[in-house]
Amino acid sequence: MYQFNPEDYSDQLVPLLKKLETYKTLSPKELARLVKKHTKTNGDVLSKDEIIRGYRHFAGTHGLAPFSERVVKLVAMKPIRTQSGVSPVTVLTKPFPCPGQCIFCPNDVRMPKSYLADEPGAQRAERNWFDPYLQTYNRLQALHNIGHTVSKTEIIVLGGTWSFYPEAYQIWFIKECFRALNDFGTHDGRDQVLRWYENMSTELKKKNIQRTSEPETNKRSLADHQIDGEAMKKTYNRVISEQYTAPEKLGGFDGYQTATWEELEAAQKENETAAVRCVGLVIETRPDNISEAEVIRVRRLGCTKTQIGVQSLQDEVLDKNKRGHNVAATRKAFKLLRQAGFKVHAHWMANLYGSDVEKDKQDFEGLFSDPDFHPDELKVYPCSLIGSAELMQYYKAGKWHPYSREELAEVLAHVFKATPEYCRLTRVIRDIPSTDIVEGNKLTNFRQIVEKKLKDEGVVVTDIRAREIKNGTFDPKDIEFKVIQYETSVSTEYFLQYVVPEKKVRFVQKRQQHTDDIILGFLRLSIPKEKNFIEELTDAAIVREVHVYGSVVAVGKDSSSKPQHLGLGKKLLDEATRISTQNGFKKLAVISGIGTREYYRMRGFKDGNLYQVKDM
Ligand code: SF4
Structure with missing residues (x-):
C-alpha cells in the first residue's frame, strides 16, 4: 500500500527529472504542464511526493546529475499550504449515523455524513480505512516527502457530528492521531495497523461481507445502496447502520476502536516534547450537541477549536431545512465555547431553502452585529445541489433553485465587505467536484473571481486571510501594533495584532485583494463579564489564540527574517498580560x-487541569 517503487515508473520519471534539472525556477503552472507530459501508463499524473521520491532514487544515475536540494525545492515549492505557520493534517472519521436530517446535506454512503467520495482528501481517508493513525502518519509522510517541515501540526477532524460518535471511539480516534505524531520519524506502526484491517476483512469475507479500503471496489459494491435524493427509499442513517455499523460489530471494530482516557492522556503527555507536536486540534459538531459537560469533555480530548454548523440565524430557515435545532441553540453554543476559551469556527450557508439574496445579506451581518455570535473564523458554503440530497425534491417541485452566478457573486461580495478584521474567511465556496453538482455554480475558483471584482472596484477587504503575510518581505521597523476591541454577550474581546502597511510589503506574486495592512501575528484575549462554569477559569482572563505567521520553521532552526523570529509571540503575550491587569484580572489562562x-x-x-494559568 505504501510502497511506491520508482523503478516501476522509470520511463516517466527519468525524462521528467532530466527536464526538471534544466530549470532554475518553475511556476506551479509550468510544473503541472511538465508533469502532465509524463503521465503513468494508466493516465494518472505522478504526485509531487512520487516525483521527489523518484528523484532521490534516480539522482546520479540514468544520466542524471548527482542529487541536489535545488531540484527537490523546484518540485516541493507550494507557496500556500504551510505559510500560515503550521502544517494542517486533516483526518476523516468513519461513516456513521448523524442526528441531523438537513435537506441540503449530501448522502454519500461511502463517506461520513456530508462528505463526498470525490472531494479532495475523501478518497485518501477511504484508502486508509478512515483510520486516524494511518491517515495522520501518511499525511505527515506526504508533507515530509515534498519538503515540508512538520514539527508543528494542526489536526483537523472532519466528518458528520463528532459528539454523536461513541465516546470510546472519540478517545481512540484522538489517541491514535497523537500516537502517529509521536511515532513519526522514530517508529512506523502502519503495517501493524494495516494488518488488523486486513485480518478483519478476511474474517468478514468468510461471512460473505465485503469490507475494503479500495475506492473503486467500494464504489461498485455500494452502488446499489447509494441514495437518490429524489426518491429517498432509505435514509443515510439506515444504510450506514446496515452496511457499516452492523458488519463492524461482527468484525470486532468495537473492541479495536476503543481507548481509555488514561491511554489518551499518556499519548498527549508524550506529544508535549515530541518532534512532531500537535499545536491545535479541531473538531466539528452541531450547536445542539454543545453543553457545559460536552465543552469540558472536548477540551479534555485536547481540542482548541470547534467548527460549528450555524448555517442560518433565522429559525424559519433552519426549520424549513430540517436542521433540527433553533438559533437559541447556536447562541448557547457560542456562549459556552467562548467562555471556555475555544476558537469558534462557524459554518454559514447562503442560498438555503427559504432564503434569498437580500435575506442572506442581512443574515450574514447578524453574525457580527449580534453580540451572541462574533465567530473567529468562517466557512461560507453556498448551498449546492447534490443528487443524493433531499433538496432534489424541492428543486424538482420548483420550490428552490440555485443562485445564478450574479446572485452568488452579490452575496459573496457582501460577505467580504461585512467580515471584520478579527475574523478569518477560510472559505467562501465548498470545493465540490463539478460532477457532483446537479445545477448551479460549478466554479471552485469563484473566490478568486469575487476577489478580483472587489479589487477592480477598489474595495478594501479586512478579513484575516486577505491580510496574511504569506511570502511577503518587509522591514521590521515598519511593524505596527493594533488593538481591536469588541463586545460579546459574555466577554469583552481584544484582538491584538502586529501589522505592516500593505504598501511597505514586497510580494513575489501579485495579490488578489486590496487591503490596508498585512498581518504578521495576532492574539485573541477574552475578558469575561460573568462567572465561568469551568472552575479553573474563575476570575481569569483567557488567551484564546496566539498565531504568528511565517513559513513553518523547525524548532531550533533560525530564520531571522520571518515573523516567528521577531519575538512577536512573546510581545503579544506581554500585551495580553498588560490589558488583563488593566482590567483588574490577576490570572491569565x-x-x-x-x-x-x-x-x-x-x-x-x-x-492546570484543562488549561495553563499564570498569576500576574
Ligand atoms: S448535522 Fe451536518 S452532517 Fe448532519 S445532516 Fe446536518 S449538515 Fe449533514
Whole structure:
C-alpha cells in the first residue's frame, strides 16, 4: 500500500527529472504542464511526493546529475499550504449515523455524513480505512516527502457530528492521531495497523461481507445502496447502520476502536516534547450537541477549536431545512465555547431553502452585529445541489433553485465587505467536484473571481486571510501594533495584532485583494463579564489564540527574517498580560494545544487541569 517503487515508473520519471534539472525556477503552472507530459501508463499524473521520491532514487544515475536540494525545492515549492505557520493534517472519521436530517446535506454512503467520495482528501481517508493513525502518519509522510517541515501540526477532524460518535471511539480516534505524531520519524506502526484491517476483512469475507479500503471496489459494491435524493427509499442513517455499523460489530471494530482516557492522556503527555507536536486540534459538531459537560469533555480530548454548523440565524430557515435545532441553540453554543476559551469556527450557508439574496445579506451581518455570535473564523458554503440530497425534491417541485452566478457573486461580495478584521474567511465556496453538482455554480475558483471584482472596484477587504503575510518581505521597523476591541454577550474581546502597511510589503506574486495592512501575528484575549462554569477559569482572563505567521520553521532552526523570529509571540503575550491587569484580572489562562504546553511553561504558565494559568 505504501510502497511506491520508482523503478516501476522509470520511463516517466527519468525524462521528467532530466527536464526538471534544466530549470532554475518553475511556476506551479509550468510544473503541472511538465508533469502532465509524463503521465503513468494508466493516465494518472505522478504526485509531487512520487516525483521527489523518484528523484532521490534516480539522482546520479540514468544520466542524471548527482542529487541536489535545488531540484527537490523546484518540485516541493507550494507557496500556500504551510505559510500560515503550521502544517494542517486533516483526518476523516468513519461513516456513521448523524442526528441531523438537513435537506441540503449530501448522502454519500461511502463517506461520513456530508462528505463526498470525490472531494479532495475523501478518497485518501477511504484508502486508509478512515483510520486516524494511518491517515495522520501518511499525511505527515506526504508533507515530509515534498519538503515540508512538520514539527508543528494542526489536526483537523472532519466528518458528520463528532459528539454523536461513541465516546470510546472519540478517545481512540484522538489517541491514535497523537500516537502517529509521536511515532513519526522514530517508529512506523502502519503495517501493524494495516494488518488488523486486513485480518478483519478476511474474517468478514468468510461471512460473505465485503469490507475494503479500495475506492473503486467500494464504489461498485455500494452502488446499489447509494441514495437518490429524489426518491429517498432509505435514509443515510439506515444504510450506514446496515452496511457499516452492523458488519463492524461482527468484525470486532468495537473492541479495536476503543481507548481509555488514561491511554489518551499518556499519548498527549508524550506529544508535549515530541518532534512532531500537535499545536491545535479541531473538531466539528452541531450547536445542539454543545453543553457545559460536552465543552469540558472536548477540551479534555485536547481540542482548541470547534467548527460549528450555524448555517442560518433565522429559525424559519433552519426549520424549513430540517436542521433540527433553533438559533437559541447556536447562541448557547457560542456562549459556552467562548467562555471556555475555544476558537469558534462557524459554518454559514447562503442560498438555503427559504432564503434569498437580500435575506442572506442581512443574515450574514447578524453574525457580527449580534453580540451572541462574533465567530473567529468562517466557512461560507453556498448551498449546492447534490443528487443524493433531499433538496432534489424541492428543486424538482420548483420550490428552490440555485443562485445564478450574479446572485452568488452579490452575496459573496457582501460577505467580504461585512467580515471584520478579527475574523478569518477560510472559505467562501465548498470545493465540490463539478460532477457532483446537479445545477448551479460549478466554479471552485469563484473566490478568486469575487476577489478580483472587489479589487477592480477598489474595495478594501479586512478579513484575516486577505491580510496574511504569506511570502511577503518587509522591514521590521515598519511593524505596527493594533488593538481591536469588541463586545460579546459574555466577554469583552481584544484582538491584538502586529501589522505592516500593505504598501511597505514586497510580494513575489501579485495579490488578489486590496487591503490596508498585512498581518504578521495576532492574539485573541477574552475578558469575561460573568462567572465561568469551568472552575479553573474563575476570575481569569483567557488567551484564546496566539498565531504568528511565517513559513513553518523547525524548532531550533533560525530564520531571522520571518515573523516567528521577531519575538512577536512573546510581545503579544506581554500585551495580553498588560490589558488583563488593566482590567483588574490577576490570572491569565491559555487554552493551549498539547504541543504548545512547553512553550507556555517557559513563559511562566503553570499546568492546570484543562488549561495553563499564570498569576500576574
Ligand atoms: S448535522 Fe451536518 S452532517 Fe448532519 S445532516 Fe446536518 S449538515 Fe449533514
